[in-house]
Amino acid sequence: MLCVCVITGCVTCTVTHDVTAHLIYMWHAAALLSLAVRLLHLEQVLICRNYKGDVDMAEIDHFMPLLMQHEEEGLICPVMSHGSVHFMWIKHSNLYLVATTNKNSNASLVYSFLYKLVEVFTEYFKELEEESIQDNFVVVYELLDELMDFGFPQTTDSKILQEYITQEGAKLEVAKTKVPTTVTNAVSWRSEGIKYKKNEVFIDVIESINVLVNANGSVMSSDIVGSIKLKTMLSGMPELRLGLNDRVLFALTGRDKGKTVVMEDVKFHQCVRLSRFESDRTISFIPPDGESELMSYRINTHVKPLIWIESVIEKFSHSRVEIMVKAKGQFKKQSVANNVEVRVPVPSDADSPKFKTSTGNAKYVPEKNLVVWTIKSFPGGKEFLMRAHFGLPSVENDEMEGKPPITVKFEIPYFTVSGIQVRYMKIIEKSGYQALPWVRYITQSGDYQLRTNV
Template identity: 30%
Template structure:
């Protein structure tokens, strides 16, 4: 049983408090919890992770400003998700029927009338179903299901160009438009590479524990079936090689970008961004491909786009230092962004997807996407 939920800001201050039971929990516990998490790295419970997922889905993000702008919606969602401290409804598809996501019109109406127009006056159809995340007698003109592998790569290269960290956070996203009560089974060719897996409530645990197979009755529409992490990868799909020389009040910088391991698919876009040191009074850059912009805060953004075949994009430029400086003492960190369609860089592969309890064989679509997360190259 969960007695209370506190939403803390980045500074550890209580932004929102929701008492779930008759027993009141004092706010002083937040100070202890904050210190404990920072020192011990404590993990939240599965339900708290679910709350975070639902709020992110509803509000398009989860941070201090979003919580403050949608205080009433957050409070009402917590009311629907818990009943006297016991988790009740955590499926976004059902919660949307009970409480519509916020929009500009609903916010204006709530200000003018003093009432929340997002709240439905009737219970969702799924409340009468034995499977709470799916409506009774779901009907679709289409009979199709799509499975997407979406991965983010975090990587750090040190000043010697050595890869010191590389891991992937991935999600199996499903978009289901299947009639009736379908029963799906999804298997991977290499499930042993997966770590830290988290599942949607529709997943049956025993088939996964026994054979690493995902067996489930899907919600209707889009949902995240599973998230995972793949650790200690040994290579990245692209390389970024910066070189920097500095003496006599001038510095020269060059950055070479290319495909490190050919993924077999087109890299849709690459961007390289870095912050010029405060001691740089002026700078000019010349790319052999793409465009360069220097923002007011001295952020340099090189937009490369697609990497041309047979040509490695290169950015070269000169930095002029302040008058009393001979050379740079602080070196920039290059942050790289990229997108690769059709490839899961972790190497995860879908073996097969079986669908039962449908009137006819549905159409099955599969897609993979890899994009950058925290990808840093230090110079």
């Protein structure tokens, strides 16, 4: 069972165990949880909702002392214990969401629910912080009552909740008299009776490339994290089927034509029929209305850095430092990287900056000890150069400043580094209307770092 509370940060709720991959929780073991949200250094309870009362709410007072003790010992752990009570917690902004249990709870499910709470509150209040909780006590209580009932999670989709829990009190009273069909409907993420004059669905395939290059120019680690996002503007209750160039699918059907990809750590929206995907790799679903993330995935492969950086940093004792950075686009010439930012670390005592660039603009950001070189449009195969000159104080700085890496930010439209493709999107609706699917590909930088020798 679960209990949820908000403490200058505390929420208390009670849950039974066993869940599907989509946060449709059917808990079976008796496990009492009390959720609490705290500000970083405060112990005042902001708001509390105890569904079962199996755990004394005073137990939450032990959380902050335990956390501070662990921090002092350098042993930060996501699960802490005090007597027979265990604390499972996450941090969001300057708040803590804490779940307490005195049973052998399924920790992964508890954390899933905590993150779902953050998602719902953020959808409602834009920013989840102490002020937004204090300004919306009534709405928070309403949400806690709908998210969970007597320890059983109920409606956890923020779009459905927004149909009958609004941030205007007058509307809230009227809405209570009529519960949307989505609450009891098998398709809880989509309302019935949706109508559009023009039926369309927009598909965005977005991939982030993570790269770590050592000072010798060797790629130490690389992977691709992708997501497929939808903006659905379809009438009725349509059935959609999405086809990708999935290597496993091609192997199952005996085809092996063209480039295929192997996706790992695939995570779907709850609308996707998992049994169908597991049997024949078909992504079949009734989509939520509006914007949603259909799926996310990871591709663990060796990735050539799309923007290669070479740097020469020379320090002249007691006088100056000179930096030369060369950037080269290592992607196809037909593509263009937009809004490229090359962030080059400089000594903390540098001053009097002077810059010269073959394209774009460079500026000094002293509060971050960085030179930021911005290139609005960077075609594939091109090379650009930036030179920077800084003065140094007359007294030599012998402090060890470390060697922070050069980082790069960019976005390349109409391009995927993995080669993933949407092969088809079939839209089936009983009224038989024709709908247009639109597909867009975007590759962007994730954790993109290049270490330097200096």
